């Protein structure tokens with residue numbers, strides 16, 4: 497089982513959204529997936545209550561219980577455990593860092609966001625864990641701007657994933673319904689973004705797909 501922690505020293509940058517969406521991309525590849533919700537606001541536990549699907553298994557947890565839940569996840573044969581964290585809370589972040597194999601840091605591309613990301617990157621570096629930054633909420637006509645920012649940040653040694661998540665209504669709408677982008681619009685833009693980011697994240701985590709890639713509609717017909 498691989499453990500991926502989502503971390504950001506800032507609220508509202510997409511940690512929880514990315515957590516559930518990456519979970520679905522992993523499930524689609526045949527993985528058995530759990531989520532540890534370390535945010536005291538319990539937004540993912542509430543999201544899970546709105547769902548009917550069994551997976552991902554979501555546990556609301558206090559920092560001291562994390563290691564035990566990770567072991568329990570291993571025990572029931574999970575392939576992947578994602579950990580969603582609150583911004584700023586050191587106990588939660590420490591608990592997540594202690595068990596994570598790899599770290600994903602979502603960020604917006606406003607100057608404020610990019611300043612905050614430097615701090616998160618420092619935390620990940622100090623923890624001596626592999627990490628990468630995912631640019632989130634990229635405007636639909638802003639890919640060039642995102643590319644520019646990625647190059648700048650790469651120059652200062654910050655690993656930014658090549659694929660980005662665009663600013664799309666499906667992310668909010670689907671989570672309000674207890675779903676994810678892939679579940680709501682399997683062939684939509686949000687789903688395409690999530691699968692592209694998951695491909696890079698799963699590679700970073702060393703997790704290989706269990707099932708063959710989905711057949712696209714024309715292949716099935």
Ligand SMILES: Nc1ncnc2c1ncn2[C@@H]1O[C@H](COP(=O)(O)OP(=O)(O)O)[C@@H](O)[C@H]1O
Pocket residue numbers: 504506507508509510511512513514632633634661662663664665667668669671
């Ligand atoms: N790529 C996106 N496109 C549109 N809305 C998004 C996107 N990512 C996140 N959001 C919305 O932004 C808000 C904050 O996201 P959230 O995942 O809760 O951030 P965090 O967990 O970092 O605080 C939520 O309302 C969410 O639906």
Ligand SMILES: [Mg+2]
Pocket residue numbers: 511512513535539580581582
């Ligand atoms: Mg959150």
